[in-house]
Amino acid sequence: MALALIAWAWLLFRLHAPMAKMPDMAMAGMAMDGTAMGVDPWSSAYLTAAFAMWSIMMVAMMLPSAAPMILLHARIDRSESESARLLHSLLFITAYLAVWTGFSAIAVMAQALLLDTGFLSAATLAPNHRAAASMMLLLAAGYELTPAKHRCLENCQSPLIFIHRYWKGGAAGAFGIGLRHGLYCVGCCWALMLLLFAGGVMNIAWIAPLAVLAAIQKTAPPQWRIHQWTAAFLLLLAAWLIIL
Secondary structure, X not given: OHHHHHHHHHHHHHHHOOHHHOHHHHHOOOOOOOOOOOOOOOOHHHHHHHHHHHXXXXXXXXXXXXXXXXXXXXXXXXXXXHHHHHHHHHHHHHHHHHHHHHHHHHHHHHHHHHHHOXXXXXXXXXXXXXXXXXXXXXXXXXXXXXXHHHHHHHHHHOHHHHHHHHOOOHHHHHHHHHHHHHHHHHHHHHHHHHOHHHHOOOOHHHHXXXXXXXXXXXXXXXXXXXXXXXXXXXXXXXXXXXXX
């Protein structure tokens, strides 16, 4: 909880602080007047700042939704000492976040490519045209209905079944199951996270709802079929952007 709150506090401060106090965001393609600075998106300074932003954003958005799995893992762990159980929980969390850090690296490469090709605005990190945002929404909606989404979501929605299937004791087992859960989580939510490009990576009003949606999908009962409702909503939103 503390780690997630710190990440959200960082996002709220950095995305709303005056640009003069945000040198790292300035390197990520922003200027004090909101216009592009002409920063090379493939420069080491840009990539480093963008990677830090994405990594912290993934901690803020995805760690809370993993809480049920983390707590169940800690409860089932029957290691003899409290310190060993704590270590195993930390290894689980570390492995889970390592997977999302890897996703952040891929997202940064995608961001640099989209900026380099003019697909995204350097000032807002949002698409330059409504049609581009609609394409992203349609892509995400389509993925919500795929068997891959269903399988990954099934493993995320049922912590007890997941633990029963993949449980292994010890430090190596805790790290391994954390990696596995992280991979299933990425498989479940990668398209939703890439929707950050559709509404603007720097837009906290877009980041927060996506985080809530991901958490609801992962914790809601399977019979609610939240992913299907999500697909329908994204299709409607895409159509609305096209019509306007």
